[in-house]
Amino acid sequence: MISVKxxxxxxxxxxxxxxINVEIKEGTFTAIIGANGSGKTTLAKHFNGLIMPDKGxxxxxxxxxxxxxxxxxxxxxxxxxxxxxxxVYSVVEEDVGFxxxxxxxxxxxxxxxxxxxxxxxxxxxxxxxxxxxxxxxQKQLVALAGILAMxxxxxxxxxxxxxxxxxxxxxxxxxxxxxNKKDKVTIVLITNVxxxxxxxxxxxxxxxxxxxxxxxxxxxxxxxxxxxGLGD
Amino acid sequence: xIKKLYFGQYRHKETILHYLDPRIKLIYVMVLSILVFLSxxxxxxxxxxxxxxxxxxxxxxxxxxxxxxxxxxxFIFIFLILMYIIFSPGQLRQGFIAxxxxxxxxxxxxxxxxxxxxxxxxAALERLSKPLKIFGIKPRNIATMVSIAIRxxxxxxxxxxxxxxxxxxxxxxxxxxxxxxxxxxLMLHRMLKSASNLSDAMYSRIYDENVESSxxxxxxxxDYVSMVFVIILILIIY
Numbered sequence: 046m047i048s049v050k051x052x053x054x055x056x057x058x059x060x061x062x063x064x065i066n067v068e069i070k071e072g073t074f075t076a077i078i079g080a081n082g083s084g085k086t087t088l089a090k091h092f093n094g095l096i097m098p099d100k101g102x103x104x105x106x107x108x109x110x111x112x113x114x115x116x117x118x119x120x121x122x123x124x125x126x127x128x129x130x131x132x133v134y135s136v137v138e139e140d141v142g143f144x145x146x147x148x149x150x151x152x153x154x155x156x157x158x159x160x161x162x163x164x165x166x167x168x169x170x171x172x173x174x175x176x177x178x179x180x181x182x183q184k185q186l187v188a189l190a191g192i193l194a195m196x197x198x199x200x201x202x203x204x205x206x207x208x209x210x211x212x213x214x215x216x217x218x219x220x221x222x223x224x225n226k227k228d229k230v231t232i233v234l235i236t237n238v239x240x241x242x243x244x245x246x247x248x249x250x251x252x253x254x255x256x257x258x259x260x261x262x263x264x265x266x267x268x269x270x271x272x273x274g275l276g277d
Numbered sequence: 278x279i280k281k282l283y284f285g286q287y288r289h290k291e292t293i294l295h296y297l298d299p300r301i302k303l304i305y306v307m308v309l310s311i312l313v314f315l316s317x318x319x320x321x322x323x324x325x326x327x328x329x330x331x332x333x334x335x336x337x338x339x340x341x342x343x344x345x346x347x348x349x350x351x352f353i354f355i356f357l358i359l360m361y362i363i364f365s366p367g368q369l370r371q372g373f374i375a376x377x378x379x380x381x382x383x384x385x386x387x388x389x390x391x392x393x394x395x396x397x398x399x400a401a402l403e404r405l406s407k408p409l410k411i412f413g414i415k416p417r418n419i420a421t422m423v424s425i426a427i428r429x430x431x432x433x434x435x436x437x438x439x440x441x442x443x444x445x446x447x448x449x450x451x452x453x454x455x456x457x458x459x460x461x462x463l464m465l466h467r468m469l470k471s472a473s474n475l476s477d478a479m480y481s482r483i484y485d486e487n488v489e490s491s492x493x494x495x496x497x498x499x500d501y502v503s504m505v506f507v508i509i510l511i512l513i514i515y
Contacts, residue, residue: 093481123481130471133479135424139395143482150491151491177428191482
């Protein structure tokens with residue numbers, strides 16, 4: 046479980062996150078929604094220790110990210126909004142293996158896991174391609190394969206559909222659903238598009254760095270959505 | 278524009294040069310760069326040029342792509358020749374030699390990056406820079422820096438093109454210094470943002486400077502054959 050307890054975080058003197066308390070239970074699909082600038086990405090980056098709270102704590106399976114950010118990152122994969130910047134190497138299969146290299150995998154095992162991840166994303170045919178020659182949708186799948194290869198327990202998707210066309214949007218949402226339902230991976234989806242939370246069990250709504258709703262999706266109503274600045 | 282961006286980027290092909298050990302290729306780049314400097318007479322320049330053309334043909338690099346990619350350098354070549362014509366017309370031959378050397382450097386580097394995937398370069402750089410550990414320098418950091426630089430060259434050009442187009446669409450005049458300064462500032466801003474995103478992504482995938490690349494490198498028969506070729510080249514030229 047990822048537990049965010051009384052978290053405050055700010056740039057300079059202004060707090061971007063104020064007294065956040067959120068729990069992401071194992072096996073769930075949680076959508077974190079909010080208007081632009083509500084602090085969604087900042088909160089998400091706390092989950093794998095990319096950002097440390099100024100006050101409060103974030104625990105991943107009981108481990109505090111401040112004390113052991115490396116282990117938090119092993120458990121929590123992060124798919125970034127700008128996947129162009131997420132690709133480190135220029136050849137697809139090499140980039141997918143980057144995280145595994147850091148985990149100390151030997152070449153044969155690494156190759157095997159990379160092939161498996163590419164197969165899962167149905168992009169095995171792109172293995173030898175240069176990442177710069179891929180379409181946005183393909184780059185997104187390569188970035189995701191790189192995370193999946195590390196076999197994280199939780200995956201955070203930070204506005205994954207922003208730069209994608211309708212077909213690729215649908216594809217990435219289906220992959221998230223499949224990962225959650227079939228592979229029991231805990232999914233955290235950061236979005237400001239209401240239609241994208243259709244597969245979510247739980248919803249956290251942020252407004253100006255504070256949680257204004259945290260619960261089952263069925264309990265979410267138009268009033269809260271409007272208050273968050275997302276509805277008409 | 279987009280096609281130009283992939284000039285010099287790795288392309289997977291089944292050729293002898295692609296199969297060569299990346300370490301030996303890096304060493305060749307160093308040796309050939311020294312040879313370029315030592316080549317002064319017509320004989321050595323011709324032999325060296327033929328050798329490079331042979332490498333390009335063996336690597337199956339499209340000649341048209343090279344010629345198109347080199348377009349950006351034509352201005353520098355013309356500028357160099359003009360300088361020689363104006364300031365030292367008696368030494369025009371040296372001017373052509375200088376341009377030839379410049380061209381050879383580009384073609385040598387191009388052949389390396391076209392035939393070697395970044396992970397291979399990283400592994401080779403890591404292995405070759407191991408002695409630097411004595412000075413507390415981590416080989417993986419050097420290798421990663423180089424690989425990121427190569428990976429992000431096209432991204433930088435794309436960013437430049439986007440900035441330029443967005444300014445042109447709002448009628449920016451690039452003859453004005455103010456607009457050129459603006460492009461530089463915007464580019465720096467975008468590049469710093471990209472660098473920040475990349476560092477986050479690398480931390481997410483638990484980048485560890487102490488870990489060594491797992492890519493196995495071993496010399497094979499092609500490497501030994503290539504060594505013979507390079508030694509013959511050195512002997513022919515000198």
